[in-house]
Amino acid sequence: MTTITARERLINAAVEAFSEKGFAATTTRDIASRAGMSPAAVYVHHDSKESLLYTVSLDGHRSALEIIQRAAAASTDPVDRIRTMVFDFSLWHADHSRVGRIVQWEYHALTPEHRAEVGAIRRSIERTMQDALADGVQQGVLDAEDVPGTAFSLLSLGVDLVRWFEPGGSRSGRELATLHAELAVRMTRRTA
Amino acid sequence: MTTITARERLINAAVEAFSEKGFAATTTRDIASRAGMSPAAVYVHHDSKESLLYTVSLDGHRSALEIIQRAAAASTDPVDRIRTMVFDFSLWHADHSRVGRIVQWEYHALTPEHRAEVGAIRRSIERTMQDALADGVQQGVLDAEDVPGTAFSLLSLGVDLVRWFEPGGSRSGRELATLHAELAVRMTRRTA
DNA sequence: GTCTATAGACGGATAGAC
DNA sequence: GTCTATCCGTCTATAGAC
Numbered sequence: 001m002t003t004i005t006a007r008e009r010l011i012n013a014a015v016e017a018f019s020e021k022g023f024a025a026t027t028t029r030d031i032a033s034r035a036g037m038s039p040a041a042v043y044v045h046h047d048s049k050e051s052l053l054y055t056v057s058l059d060g061h062r063s064a065l066e067i068i069q070r071a072a073a074a075s076t077d078p079v080d081r082i083r084t085m086v087f088d089f090s091l092w093h094a095d096h097s098r099v100g101r102i103v104q105w106e107y108h109a110l111t112p113e114h115r116a117e118v119g120a121i122r123r124s125i126e127r128t129m130q131d132a133l134a135d136g137v138q139q140g141v142l143d144a145e146d147v148p149g150t151a152f153s154l155l156s157l158g159v160d161l162v163r164w165f166e167p168g169g170s171r172s173g174r175e176l177a178t179l180h181a182e183l184a185v186r187m188t189r190r191t192a
Numbered sequence: 193m194t195t196i197t198a199r200e201r202l203i204n205a206a207v208e209a210f211s212e213k214g215f216a217a218t219t220t221r222d223i224a225s226r227a228g229m230s231p232a233a234v235y236v237h238h239d240s241k242e243s244l245l246y247t248v249s250l251d252g253h254r255s256a257l258e259i260i261q262r263a264a265a266a267s268t269d270p271v272d273r274i275r276t277m278v279f280d281f282s283l284w285h286a287d288h289s290r291v292g293r294i295v296q297w298e299y300h301a302l303t304p305e306h307r308a309e310v311g312a313i314r315r316s317i318e319r320t321m322q323d324a325l326a327d328g329v330q331q332g333v334l335d336a337e338d339v340p341g342t343a344f345s346l347l348s349l350g351v352d353l354v355r356w357f358e359p360g361g362s363r364s365g366r367e368l369a370t371l372h373a374e375l376a377v378r379m380t381r382r383t384a
Numbered sequence: 385g386t387c388t389a390t391a392g393a394c395g396g397a398t399a400g401a402c
Numbered sequence: 403g404t405c406t407a408t409c410c411g412t413c414t415a416t417a418g419a420c
Contacts, residue, residue, distance in 0.1 A: 006403080022300075024216035028396060041404055043397065104355065105297065108214075149363070149371045153349055160348035163296065171341070179341045187375045191383070198385080220414060233386055235415065 007045050009035040014052040019098035023053055023109040053106060054114045060096070060103040061121040067092045068128050078136030082154070082188055085132060087181035090158035093165070094173025100162035129155055133188065143190040154184050199237050201227040206244040211290035215245055215301040245298060246306045252288070252295040253313040259284045260320050270328030274346070274380055277324060279373035282350035285357070286365025292354035321347055325380065335382040346376050 013034035017026040028049050032039045046052050071088040075081040093100045107115065129151035136142030144150040157180040165173070205226035209218040220241050224231045238244050263280040267273040285292045299307065321343035328334030336342040349372040357365070 022214065022216055024214055025301075027394085029394090037403095038405055039396090040398080040406080044403055047397095049396070109217075145374075146371050149368065150375065153372065153375055156348055156352035157345055159355070160352045163351070176341065179338050180345065182337075183342065183345055183379045186383075187378050191378075219412080221412090229385095230387055231414090232388080232416080236385055239415095241414070 006035070006037065006041075010037070010042065010045055010052070011055060015056055015098050015102065018053065018056065018106060019101045023049075023102075023106045050109070050111055050114070053102070053109060054111075056099065056102050057106065057110060057114070057118055058121075060099040061118045061125075063096070063099075064089070064092055064103065065121050065125050065128075068125055072128050072132055078132070078139055078141045079185055079189055081132050082136065082142070083181045083185050085129060086154055086157065086184035087177045089155060090161060090180040091173050091177035093158040093161040094167075094176055097162050097165045097167070100159075104159055104162055126151060126155065136188065141190055142188045144188055150188065154187070157183065198227070198229065198233075202229070202234065202237055202244070203247060207248055207290050207294065210245065210248065210298060211293045215241075215294075215298045242301070242303055242306070245294070245301060246303075248291065248294050249298065249302060249306070249310055250313075252291040253310045253317075255288070255291075256281070256284055256295065257313050257317050257320075260317055264320050264324050270324070270331055270333045271377055271381055273324050274328065274334070275373045275377050277321060278346055278349065278376035279369045281347060282353060282372040283365050283369035285350040285353040286359075286368055289354050289357045289359065292351075296351055296354055318343060318347065328380065333382055334380045336380055342380065346379070349375065 010031070013031045014026075016034055017031050020026075021030075026049075028042050029039045031049075031052065032042050035042075042052075046055070067088050068085055071085040072081060075084050103118075107118065110118065126148070130147055133142060133144050133147050133151050133154075137144055137147065158177075161176065165176070167173075202223065205223045206218075208226055209223050212218075213222075218241075220234050221231045223241075223244065224234050227234075234244075238247070260277055260281050263277040264273060267276050295310075299310065302310065318340070322339055325334060325336050325339050325343050325346075329336055329339065350369075353368065357368070359365075
């Protein structure tokens with residue numbers, strides 16, 4: 001049996017509110033109300049509104065990094081690896097589109113210290129994709145003139161999902177992730 | 193000789209402020225101050241803060257639509273057309289990254305009526321890319337199982353630029369647009 | 385069309401009782 | 403750890419003089 005603590009209710013409420021309205025347009029009163037507590041009770045758990053954002057953003061960044069690192073380790077064949085990495089990264093953004101929106105769109109609302117911390121995780125995500133590409137190029141199976149730029153573009157497909165994706169829409173997350181993975185292979189596989 | 197009216201100064205100030213801080217976090221005082229006028233003077237030209245956003249967003253959407261329609265008309269060869277469309281669309285987002293950020297990220301801050309109006313322009317942009325793909329597939333030169341999804345992905349490359357691109361950074365807009373155009377051709381050109 | 389001044393509402397955060 | 407009450411600053415928008 002799963003007990004949901006007040007602290008967890010608060011985080012869930014923050015995810016809902018921040019993803020719907022954006023950080024700046026969300027009031028602490030709104031978050032408190034969604035969590036079923038008074039405005040003052042929020043400050044028992046978090047020092048500030050930004051602290052709530054930081055918790056959501058850090059957790060989201062860590063989750064995304066874990067997904068892509070796990071995918072990178074799951075294959076040895078460079079083409080399979082790219083396909084898996086893009087599939088899993090895009091699927092994560094579809095399945096976690098609310099957290100993803102906060103991760104991707106509210107980065108600038110973090111304090112400089114917190115921004116630096118999650119910024120390091122972002123660079124790890126990019127490096128993981130770059131390494132997978134570079135390895136495939138070195139093996140002669142993939143083809144990418146601009147490895148950092150191509151890696152970034154592959155990640156962009158997933159990232160841009162959070163701008164518009166809603167669960168229950170006309171296309172499923174798996175469908176979109178499959179499309180992205182297929183496009184990624186076409187973008188990077190050595191042709192001649 | 194170019195005379196800059198107060199109205200234009202106001203719009204420029206709004207673009208600066210909205211793109212730096214986001215719509216919700218921008219105060220009308222900030223916009224007024226950047227435009228060199230008092231807070232009250234803003235309301236001589238616009239009824240509300242949202243009216244400023246609407247003006248910027250509508251103009252930006254129209255500009256992006258014009259860019260991609262012009263590019264679509266510039267070529268007859270399907271591969272060249274895709275290359276040109278993606279190049280010009282990505283270059284526009286790099287060259288107008290501040291307006292682009294407002295167009296792409298502050299869509300939800302518009303009133304329902306204004307959102308419907310710019311929403312129609314968005315659908316025209318998507319349709320223009322879909323038509324170019326469908327034509328190429330029909331001619332047997334391009335290959336896309338999922339035309340709407342692929343069209344959206346091609347546009348995503350440019351759209352996602354506004355999330356991080358800053359002029360004067362390590363890579364130029366032309367460089368990135370060239371990369372995106374090349375990736376787009378790889379994604380869509382018929383292979384066997 | 386620009387200003388100063390301010391109305392009127394709201395927001396983040398805190399005080400102090402229970 | 404949760405509440406009610408509230409401080410105090412800020413915000414959008416307006417009033418009214420020039």
